[in-house]
Amino acid sequence: METIVYEVELIDGRTFRIFCGNNAQKKRFIQSYHKLTHLFKKCNVLTYGIHNIKEWENIVKTIK
Numbered sequence: 585m586e587t588i589v590y591e592v593e594l595i596d597g598r599t600f601r602i603f604c605g606n607n608a609q610k611k612r613f614i615q616s617y618h619k620l621t622h623l624f625k626k627c628n629v630l631t632y633g634i635h636n637i638k639e640w641e642n643i644v645k646t647i648k
Contacts, residue, residue, distance in 0.1 A: 589630040594623050601630075 590602045590613055604610045617627065635643065 586631065587634045589634060590617075591628040591630060592617075593625045593627075595625045596623075 586607075588604045588610060590604065591599065592602065593599045602613055604613055617624070
């Protein structure tokens with residue numbers, strides 16, 4: 585399973601971050617994206633560095 589966060593900036597300046605935790609959610613985002621592409625200024629895909637709380641807690645332990 586690949587976790588992805590899409591960061592979408594609209595031409596009016598609003599920014600949204602959309603979390604997709606599985607393939608079905610990614611497909612739903614892409615379908616909605618195609619309906620509104622004329623309103624998008626940019627869309628970034630964040631796939632690396634996304635952690636759940638358990639992973640984050642382990643990272644914090646190693647940083648101390």
